[in-house]
Amino acid sequence: MSKLSIRDLELKDARAFIRVDFNVPLKNGVIGDDTRIRSSLPTIRYALEHGATVILASHLGRPKGKPNPEYSLRPVATRLSEILGTKVVFADACIGSPAARAVREAQEGERVVLLENLRFHAGEEKNDPDFAKALAALADLYVNDAFGAAHRAHASVEAITRFVSRAAAGLLMEQELRYLGQALESPERPFVAILGGAKVSDKLGAIQNLLGKVDRLLIGGAMAYTFFKSRRLPVGRSLVEDDKLDAARDIEAAAAARGMRIELPVDHVVAERVEAGSATEVLLVGDPRIGERLGL
Template identity: 55%
Template sequence: MSLEGIRSVRDLPVEGRRVFVRVDFNVPLEGGKVGDDTRIRAAIPTLRHLLERGARVVVASHLGRPKGAPDPKYSMEPAAQKLAELMGVEVLLADDCVGDGPRKVVQDLREGQIACLENLRFHAEEEKNDAQFAAELAKLGDVYVNDAFGAAHRAHASVAALPKQIRDRGAGFLMEAELDALGKISKGEVQRPYVAVLGGAKVSDKLAVLEALLQKVDALIIGGAMANTFLAAKGASMGKSLVEQDKLALARTIMTRAGERKVDLLLPDDFVVGTGLDATSGRAALPDEIGAEEMALDIGPKSVEAFSKKLRGAKTVFWNGPMGLFENEAFAAGTRAIAKTMSELSGAFTVVGGGDSVAAVQETGLADKFGHVSTGGGASLELLEGRKLPGVDALR
């Protein structure tokens, strides 16, 4: 997935025109306020650029899953407030995303103000990629910019149908950075050794990515609960750990394929185990020491050392998925240690691919030490699988 045939926001004729910017403000809310503003901050360079060039900026996003009807708890209001606070400009929130209300807000925009449309998913037509709904949205912009990489894998109206209805269209700075970094990783056009680190709960969630990466990497490190399935496939007794019993044969096939391709596949040598997901403490154990009532909930110290050693020799690293149940303090050490090791790799290109691994990197305060931290979980994985992203193709 490359930037070929896609114009940059730098090259679009935006002066004095209404620019419809699809952003990804699908942020967590806590008590009616934005809990994590990472995605809002990520859109600011594009929005500043447009304001500096005298554009009249209209931002649109979805938030949560409001089931195609207005729902006050999914209003864009907290996101609009946070954007105003971060940019130091006035952000006017429209009462809807189509119709007379938003048209009036956009029409009355003064220089230096931003209009924010209400949640796109308050209309079922958004997720149906409805052309008529897209035509209504198109009435609010003369130029279209997509800076919502996190939604680029969805064939939704504001992402896929709308750009085709506006001649002057292109990618924002965030979208460009994502496609550039992840494009290199997915094609394997990188410096070697190239090491991928995959974690998370299930092999089934990452199967297509595993298969795609096996063709490109020199080494593959597997942690998180998905490692349990691989170890069980090798005959380890994993106690009460999460194991996908129906994927054992598949895990064996992947291990065989890695051997055939001379890809070094590393699995945990030890774990931190606990009695359940809400356990407040754990103990280090080898795979054959896990009790019948215990679960492997993080990688252990030996695994951290072995994984870190492999990472220190890498020139390119892609990481997706935590090494354990990192949201529980008792089982966060493995994920944090891998984040720290990756942040210290000098001269290596390090990419964190969306989802929980990004949350882990943000939490450790090391995000700025990585080459690229992706804002799109599902989108980054689909791009690595070699699939076409509707929101990107619509910009060509």
């Protein structure tokens, strides 16, 4: 997989917009796991060592297109500063004057700035070109180091690349692509893929691509309920994409035609509602006692 790398960019004195994945577990301003922050350090340090001003951008949670203090990236800036051992300027917004001021401050100082949550703007998830252009105005170069978000057609991932002179993969992205390429092109057998997540629609392309490559596919998470319902199993009020039931059946039929097995969970935890303190029960999948409860 030959991709333009950050190593191919002229970074000296450049403003490098680096899309990272800092979607960390955060509660009451406390980060539960900083693995994703640490995973981006090689790219950040490489850019700094080669003379760039680093402009970091990420989403956090699902704030639904408007500012929500619960999903602010400010605690992430603090943690990143501790790990890097250098000041990280935090921008109170990801576009406009606050962002531009923060970038100028970083250029005059330690050359690292973290923008506020991209999803505080509805334009991020809508892949809005005006929002993407405003992000691109902050930088000279674009680097994508957010493998976990790379499949999304969001403004900071896709549209922004139309407004920068050069776009490249970061070191983490490069590493993940290398692993993925090895797995897909010359895997050891048996080759088993595990997929999860909330929506089948987000994974359709990946599933269809994997069908001809893997020996077995394990599907978990909330997306399994769409497959359960497509098999006419009781799912109560569990999350189901009703418009993807036929797609789920087509996937299972295509797998069977290839002699490949799709494995789904055999049991699940059910509850009346998704909230702390709700009574739960473990049931076998297909047990009608789920009633109007939902799978967690």
